[in-house]
Amino acid sequence: MAVSEENKMRMLNLLARFSIVAILLGIVFISQSRQATAQVVVDTDPSPITTFPFTAELPSGTYYFSVYANSGPATISLEFDPPDGGGGMSVSVSGPDCCAADAYVGADTGLSNPVRRESTFNVPSRQRLVLAAYISVRPQAMVRFTINMSGSVRGGTEGTGTRGSGIIVTPPPSTPVGPPSTVCTDLGLTDPITVDASRDLRSITVAGVLRNLSPTPYIANPYFAPRRSGWIEIVELIGREEPRMVRQIEFTEVPANGSRPFRVTYPVTSSLPRQIEVRILYSPANFTDRTTTNDDCNGANNVVRTRPLLFGPETIKKLETLPKKKS
Numbered sequence: 001m002a003v004s005e006e007n008k009m010r011m012l013n014l015l016a017r018f019s020i021v022a023i024l025l026g027i028v029f030i031s032q033s034r035q036a037t038a039q040v041v042v043d044t045d046p047s048p049i050t051t052f053p054f055t056a057e058l059p060s061g062t063y064y065f066s067v068y069a070n071s072g073p074a075t076i077s078l079e080f081d082p083p084d085g086g087g088g089m090s091v092s093v094s095g096p097d098c099c100a101a102d103a104y105v106g107a108d109t110g111l112s113n114p115v116r117r118e119s120t121f122n123v124p125s126r127q128r129l130v131l132a133a134y135i136s137v138r139p140q141a142m143v144r145f146t147i148n149m150s151g152s153v154r155g156g157t158e159g160t161g162t163r164g165s166g167i168i169v170t171p172p173p174s175t176p177v178g179p180p181s182t183v184c185t186d187l188g189l190t191d192p193i194t195v196d197a198s199r200d201l202r203s204i205t206v207a208g209v210l211r212n213l214s215p216t217p218y219i220a221n222p223y224f225a226p227r228r229s230g231w232i233e234i235v236e237l238i239g240r241e242e243p244r245m246v247r248q249i250e251f252t253e254v255p256a257n258g259s260r261p262f263r264v265t266y267p268v269t270s271s272l273p274r275q276i277e278v279r280i281l282y283s284p285a286n287f288t289d290r291t292t293t294n295d296d297c298n299g300a301n302n303v304v305r306t307r308p309l310l311f312g313p314e315t316i317k318k319l320e321t322l323p324k325k326k327s
Contacts, residue, residue, distance in 0.1 A: 046130050053148040058135055062282070062299035065131040065147075069095075069123045072151060076131075077118040078105040080145035086110035087137035088243065089145060094284030095127045108136070110240040123151075132284040136277065136303055185293065186214040187230070187254060187280055188301030195276050195306055197268070206234055206246070206276050207263040208304070212254040219293040220252040221286070229294050230282045234264055237275040237305075246276075277305045 046064035054065070080089045090106020093099050103121035123129070135143050193208045210232060212218055220229030234246040247264045254260055280302040286294045296302070 049131075049147075052150070053146045055144070055146045057142050057144040058133075059140070059142050059300075060135050060137050060303045062280075062296070062302055063133045063135070065133065066128055067131070067149060068128050069126070069149075069151065071123050071125045073120055074123050074149060074151045075118065075120045076103070076105055077116065077148045078145065079114065079116045080143050081114050082109055082112050082143065083137055083141040084112050085138050085141070086112060086240075087135070087141065087143055089115075089133065089135050089143055091131055091133045091147060092284050093121065093129050093131055095123070095129045097124050098127060098129065099123065106134070108235075108243040110237070130284055132282070134279075134281065136279065136305075138305065184214065184297035185212065185216045185218045185295060186298045186301075187211070187218055187296050188213050188298065189278055189280060189304040190301055193276060193278055193304050193306050195309055197309075198265075201268060203265050203267050204276075204309075205263065205265045206278070207261070208278055210251065210254060210260040210262060210280065212256060212258050213298075213301075215256050217256045217258075217293060218251075218254040218296075219291075221291040221294050229286060230280065230296075232262055233279045233281050235277045235279070237277060238270065238272050243277075273308045275306055275308050277303065279303050 046066040049065050049067050076091065076093060078089065078091050082088075086109045088106070088108035090104065092106075093103035099121050102119050105117040105119050107115045107117055109115060131147065133145075133147070135145075137143055188211055189208060190211055190213070191209045193206060196205045196207075197203070198205070218230070230251055232249040232251070234249075236244045236246050238244070246266050249262050249264070251260055280296070282294070282296060
């Protein structure tokens with residue numbers, strides 16, 4: 001059957017309309033895809049704290065914040081509420097020429113009671129300070145905490161040398177800040193941690209792998225060598241006792257997409273059930289220097305805790321009858 005000229009024109013108009021709609025839908029799809037990709041960025045810079053006291057609720061990991069301070073004495077306090085089963089949290093402060101070991105607050109506990117710690121330290125000069133907050137709790141648990149900082153402002157005018165310490169809260173940016181580079185170093189503990197008791201039940205061996213999950217190498221700042229840049233910390237958790245430090249293993253380089261195996265053997269001191277926690281920790285100075293190869297952009301995979309290591313009745317009996325070593 002012949003198609004009239006009028007019907008041909010109608011069909012052409014319909015095809016043109018469908019083509020326009022398809023093009024518009026394609027543009028919208030591409031635009032949305034780009035927007036979704038742009039939102040997936042990794043922030044490697046410390047987050048500025050805009051007000052004190054600063055309160056948040058976070059899971060296990062290492063988090064970094066920043067403030068500005070004048071020279072003089074400053075005080076930092078930490079309050080946190082551990083979840084059921086307990087946990088640990090600490091905050092250390094560092095800057096270009098700050099700070100001493102007393103610029104640290106923290107605690108580990110097997111209880112869920114509120115914890116409060118406070119410390120006073122000296123800030124040598126006006127500078128930007130970085131607060132490194134480390135949180136360790138059971139999987140899926142959160143810790144609610146409050147950090148407060150203050151200084152004893154003694155009066156005077158800027159530049160006269162008589163102005164005391166005062167924490168200067170960083171104001172929020174007046175203009176949007178562009179996203180940082182998505183290429184950054186990511187060290188993590190993604191392999192299972194193995195825990196084995198020796199045949200004579202006198203020692204326990206903990207083994208694992210530190211992996212670099214990124215295409216960029218981890219390289220410590222050579223200026224700070226031989227000071228510690230990063231280290232693996234192995235801690236033993238026994239009931240409600242204070243966590244016991246087993247070993248610290250320092251590292252200065254981890255190749256891109258590479259790994260560093262570790263293995264530690266230590267003596268058994270009791271027959272009580274215990275858990276082994278392995279952490280990746282860094283010097284707070286890593287985030288105040290200008291070296292980017294010693295930063296870790298993902299703290300979510302920096303803590304691993306094993307299942308409870310239980311000793312059976314026969315094992316406990318052998319442990320309790322082992323002769324004590326002469327001191």
